[in-house]
Amino acid sequence: MLHFIVPALLDPWPDASLAPPRLPALERLIARGDCAPGADGMDTALFERFGIPPAARQGAPHCWLGLTGKRPGGWMLHAHPVHYRADRDRLLLFPVEEEILTGEMAARCLDRFNDHFAGEGLELRAARPDQWFLFSNRPVEATFTPLHEAQGRGLHDCMPQGKEAAWWRSVLNETQMLFHPLELAINGLWFDGAGRLPEPMGRAPVLARDETDCLALGLARNAAGRDTDVELVLCRHLEKARQRADATAWLMALERLEARVAEAMEAGTELLLEPCNGTRWHWVPAMKRRFWRRARPLHPTTA
Structure with missing residues (x-):
């Protein structure tokens, strides 16, 4: 399974003068996939993915471990x-x-x-x-x-x-x-x-070789086991573009995400999409036959 964590994906489009694109793969996933309650932020989504209980969700020590490779005492x-x-x-x-x-x-x-x-x-x-x-x-x-x-x-x-x-x-x-x-x-x-950093716990999904997110790296280094059935894909570019009100960067990040999701769908991969807004969508290939669920634009400014 590919687990996409994409904060700001469904935020309002940042620039009315620049038309948002149609995103067929993402729109199909959201229209035909199963919707369920999800995390309301990227850090929470990461802690949940690694199976960390709420009492042990301390961001700073995990990030220090992820950046330095050293366990803080x-x-x-x-x-x-x-x-x-x-x-x-x-x-x-x-x-x-x-x-x-x-x-x-x-x-x-x-x-x-x-x-x-x-x-x-x-x-x-x-x-x-x-x-x-x-x-x-x-x-x-x-x-x-x-x-x-x-x-x-x-x-x-x-x-x-x-x-x-x-x-x-x-x-x-x-x-x-x-x-x-x-x-x-x-x-x-x-x-x-x-x-404080807890004792090793949770199970680490597969991370990209070039992953730089310090919390994800720290959680992986402090994990008690591995979950090789799940590959984690972190997409922070949309959130950064929103913070800077950079619609062009937002558009480029959306297009890269769309290409990755479309490729995974074509390969018949199970997907989990987490936009960090309190909902998530689960997709398996059989859901593409839900033709009665019509895809709609992700952003309401699209005509």
């Missing part, structure tokens, strides 16, 4: 480099695009943060210039809003919650003050994915 969080911007009476945050993050920028921010917070048991590290992690020498007793849910929103309802919420809010605020004099695109951090 303690508590840690994602520390996303972000840009905060005031908008009237609220504060918004936006991720800093990975293309503009350099090793020098990361080093300046890490040095400033670590000099200030050394006495608090916190250490900021970068596995790559665009992938930062915060290590804590004690348990993290707070919950955090994932970056993809917080970006572009007012932050009042997105701040840390729980027993140590006030302390973690102060860390966020102090970090803004620390980074401000550096005059970089990065003027703060956003934390999520807190936890």
Whole structure:
């Protein structure tokens, strides 16, 4: 079976001036396949695919393992480099695009943060210039809003919650003050994915040889077994194109996905399509005979 995880696939078309294409294979899969409840985000879809129970779904330690090949020994969080911007009476945050993050920028921010917070048991590290992690020498007793849910929103309802919420809010605020004099695109951090790496668990599907998704790689490295009957296909390009409002990139990503799905259908492969919007579609070759189910355009702007 091929399991496609494609966040943003069914999001509204980003540019009314550019007509979205017809996608016969994808449209047929959605029209004639079996629809069922699915994951509401890519990370959740990955954890479910690997069979990881909710209590063990800590993103940061798995991503660190995926990027470095090293098992982290303690508590840690994602520390996303972000840009905060005031908008009237609220504060918004936006991720800093990975293309503009350099090793020098990361080093300046890490040095400033670590000099200030050394006495608090916190250490900021970068596995790559665009992938930062915060290590804590004690348990993290707070919950955090994932970056993809917080970006572009007012932050009042997105701040840390729980027993140590006030302390973690102060860390966020102090970090803004620390980074401000550096005059970089990065003027703060956003934390999520807190936890410790569990003992090996779950079963890893087959990943593409050139797979770069750090969570998928970390889950595979921490898996207790292998599921060679499932090949996982991760498609992040649509989500990235949406975030940048780049309709041309969205179109190219859709066409590549359509070609891959059409090829798999032609070969008689069982498929699972997960658009990360709370639904998923399962396809087996016999479903192509459901002629009474008419295919419709994926995007409503199509005439």
